[in-house]
Amino acid sequence: MKKRKLTRRDFLNLSAGVAAGSFLTACGAQPTPEKIIETVIVEKEGEKVIETVVVEKEVEKVVTATAEAPVAETISITFSGWGASEEDEGVQAAIKVFEEEIPNIKVDWLHIPDNYQDKILSMAAAGTPPDTGFVDNGAFRTYVRDGLLLDITDMLQADPVVGAKDYFIEPQETDRCTYEGRWYGIGSCWVAPHVYYNADVFEEAGIAPPSNDPAETWDWDTLLQVATQLTVDANGNHPGDSGFDINNVERWGIHWPTWSIPLHGAIASNGGYWIDPDTHLLALDKPEAFEALQAVADLMLKHQVMPSSSVFEQAAGMADTTQMLETGRLAMAVDGSWALSWMHKIQATLGTAVLPMLKQPATDMQAHLHCAFAATKSPDAAWQWVRFLATEFYQLLFLRIGLWLPSQTALMTPEGMEKWYALRTAPGEGVHPEGYDKIVTDYVPNYGHVLYMPPGYPKADSIITPALDAIWVGDQTAEEAMAAAVPEANAILEAEQQRG
Numbered sequence: 001m002k003k004r005k006l007t008r009r010d011f012l013n014l015s016a017g018v019a020a021g022s023f024l025t026a027c028g029a030q031p032t033p034e035k036i037i038e039t040v041i042v043e044k045e046g047e048k049v050i051e052t053v054v055v056e057k058e059v060e061k062v063v064t065a066t067a068e069a070p071v072a073e074t075i076s077i078t079f080s081g082w083g084a085s086e087e088d089e090g091v092q093a094a095i096k097v098f099e100e101e102i103p104n105i106k107v108d109w110l111h112i113p114d115n116y117q118d119k120i121l122s123m124a125a126a127g128t129p130p131d132t133g134f135v136d137n138g139a140f141r142t143y144v145r146d147g148l149l150l151d152i153t154d155m156l157q158a159d160p161v162v163g164a165k166d167y168f169i170e171p172q173e174t175d176r177c178t179y180e181g182r183w184y185g186i187g188s189c190w191v192a193p194h195v196y197y198n199a200d201v202f203e204e205a206g207i208a209p210p211s212n213d214p215a216e217t218w219d220w221d222t223l224l225q226v227a228t229q230l231t232v233d234a235n236g237n238h239p240g241d242s243g244f245d246i247n248n249v250e251r252w253g254i255h256w257p258t259w260s261i262p263l264h265g266a267i268a269s270n271g272g273y274w275i276d277p278d279t280h281l282l283a284l285d286k287p288e289a290f291e292a293l294q295a296v297a298d299l300m301l302k303h304q305v306m307p308s309s310s311v312f313e314q315a316a317g318m319a320d321t322t323q324m325l326e327t328g329r330l331a332m333a334v335d336g337s338w339a340l341s342w343m344h345k346i347q348a349t350l351g352t353a354v355l356p357m358l359k360q361p362a363t364d365m366q367a368h369l370h371c372a373f374a375a376t377k378s379p380d381a382a383w384q385w386v387r388f389l390a391t392e393f394y395q396l397l398f399l400r401i402g403l404w405l406p407s408q409t410a411l412m413t414p415e416g417m418e419k420w421y422a423l424r425t426a427p428g429e430g431v432h433p434e435g436y437d438k439i440v441t442d443y444v445p446n447y448g449h450v451l452y453m454p455p456g457y458p459k460a461d462s463i464i465t466p467a468l469d470a471i472w473v474g475d476q477t478a479e480e481a482m483a484a485a486v487p488e489a490n491a492i493l494e495a496e497q498q499r500g
Contacts (some may be wrong), residue, residue, distance in 0.1 A: 073104065075381045080110040080120060080133035081368075086341055088113075090397045098388050105381045117458075124148055124375075131376040132385050134188070134368045138453045138461065141179055143371075145455035145499070149184040150372035155383045156183050162390045168407055172365060175450045185369035186390045189404035192363045192444045193262040195356075196339065197332045198325050199349035201251070205230060210332075210353030212438040214361040214447055220295060223356035227253030227305035230331040239304040246304055253305035255321050256296050256334045258472050260451070261364045265334075265355050266292040268362035268449040280454040281493050282464070285479075285486035292358055293478035297471050309472070322346060337439070340402035344424055344431045352433045354443050365448025367404070396420050402431040405444055412441050456496025460489040 081091065088111050095107045110130055112119050117139055123129045135143055143149050157163050169190070177183050195210055202209040207226055210218050218226075228239050231253040237244040256262060264274050272288025275281070283289055299306035322339070324330035326346035334355065335343070343350060355363050370389045372382035388394060395411060398404040399420040410416045421437065424430035453461075467485035470476045476484075 074106060075104060075378050076106045076108060077131035077378050077381050077385060078108045078110055079385065080112055080130040082113050082116045082134060086401055086403055094394050094397060102384060105384060107385055129373040129375050131378060131382045132372045135185060135371045136368050137366050137451065138457055140369055140452060142455045142458065144179040144184045147374055150374045150376065150379060151182050151184060152372060152383060153183040159387065162387055166409055169409055169445050172450050173407060176452050177369060185371035186386060187367055187369050187407050189367050189395060190365055190407045190444055191337045191367045191405060192365050192448055193265050193334055193336050193355060194363060194439055195332055195334055195353040196325060196343050197351045198328055199351040201230065201328050201331045209351050212353055212435040214354050214443050217354050217361040218356040220356055220358050224303055231305045251328060252307050252330050254299060254332045255306055255330055256299055261336060262334050263296065264364040264451045265362060266296055269360055270358035274451055275454060281490045282486045285482040290478040290482045293471060295358060297478060301474050337405050338403050344402055347427045350433050352436055352439060361447045363448050365444055365450050405440055454493055456493050460492045463489040
């Protein structure tokens with residue numbers, strides 16, 4: 001028996017082979033010995049591996065009046081999504097490969113970089129949603145509850161590749177993709193906030209930088225101490241020094257964005273929740289949550305080691321963390337793992353680290369899902385495309401440029417990482433800073449907390465966002481703001497749950 005590795009073509013054609021088998025059975029056939037290819041799962045060195053096997057057995061051979069097989073009907077489906085140029089180009093490259101391998105399915109890419117959710121909902125209301133598309137974490141369960149997404153459970157579980165045990169990082173993949181026990185999408189990848197820092201700044205100051213190892217996570221007091229040392233005004237003063245000029249800062253110690261993903265990392269590190277896992281209601285009014293929100297706000301309001309939004313935007317005419325980090329105007333920046341796709345290009349020595357903790361190491365862990373819409377007239381073709389987007393081939397496109405982190409377990413092994421992990425040894429060389437493998441293999445899968453919002457969350461968020469804004473400008477404490485806003489927002493969520 002001759003064995004060979006499953007190629008991309010084999011992978012794509014598995015389902016096509018099933019369809020062809022149905023056609024053959026419908027025609028007149030007779031048994032005859034023939035060599036055929038079967039897909040099997042074998043165990044090697046304790047791991048299950050998918051292979052194709054060439055065997056000889058009696059098969060039903062078609063007897064038809066013509067020598068040529070019928071030409072499959074061409075099916076066109078649409079695929080919507082957002083993203084910058086890197087993702088746009090990656091999707092287009094993937095479509096080309098997919099259409100070469102399954103030529104009877106054509107994919108029309110609808111790139112919608114702005115106001116994506118509003119435009120998708122408008123299309124759905126008009127009865128013309130895309131066949132497939134990106135769905136973000138805030139809207140996913142609302143879309144499922146409202147019947148907008150196709151149930152792919154049976155197709156996924158029957159699939160020998162993407163449905164195989166431990167193909168994805170679990171239980172996080174199931175946590176984000178299912179609603180009431182059914183699958184309505186497959187996660188694109190994982191992303192997570194962590195720290196980026198200018199290593200040259202740390203070296204010049206003689207301060208040891210933070211680590212990528214969760215076992216060496218800085219506590220909050222260490223963050224404050226180091227950020228204070230690295231924040232300096234034009235006269236060389238630090239926060240707390242007599243004469244420190246908050247309006248004339250030469251370098252800031254830290255920037256921590258004040259939106260849900262990085263804020264959830266701080267809340268999880270304090271043992272709290274954005275959404276209570278049992279009630280599916282907001283838990284931002286609980287001490288573990290509002291204490292974390294206040295700790296982030298106090299980086300600006302009390303400790304003066306982080307610029308406010310207005311100061312940040314005016315700093316030397318710069319409006320983004322990448323430029324300020326590169327020029328040494330900022331020592332540390334909390335940002336998503338996706339930012340590595342442009343951060344690695346800076347002309348400075350770049351370092352990365354896990355988030356500082358309040359009580360325990362933690363980060364947020366999420367990404368958009370790839371879904372088929374329930375109104376599609378071509379559910380089988382839509383599934384083939386969604387399935388293709390969960391292949392190693394597609395994920396590698398974005399892992400290699402630093403935009404994504406893997407959600408497939410095989411790509412986190414030493415052998416798997418060889419396919420995409422490119423060490424950054426100097427500015428302009430490689431993508432991933434020294435030690436970044438710890439972020440990939442340890443920090444995110446073991447300390448990542450999935451945040452996927454309950455049905456109706458977009459309505460509740462219209463109450464929460466203004467309340468959070470009041471915290472950052474110092475109009476209210478986090479406890480005051482959340483005590484007022486959360487009950488009102490939860491009343492919306494409770495009404496939405498009753499709709500479900």
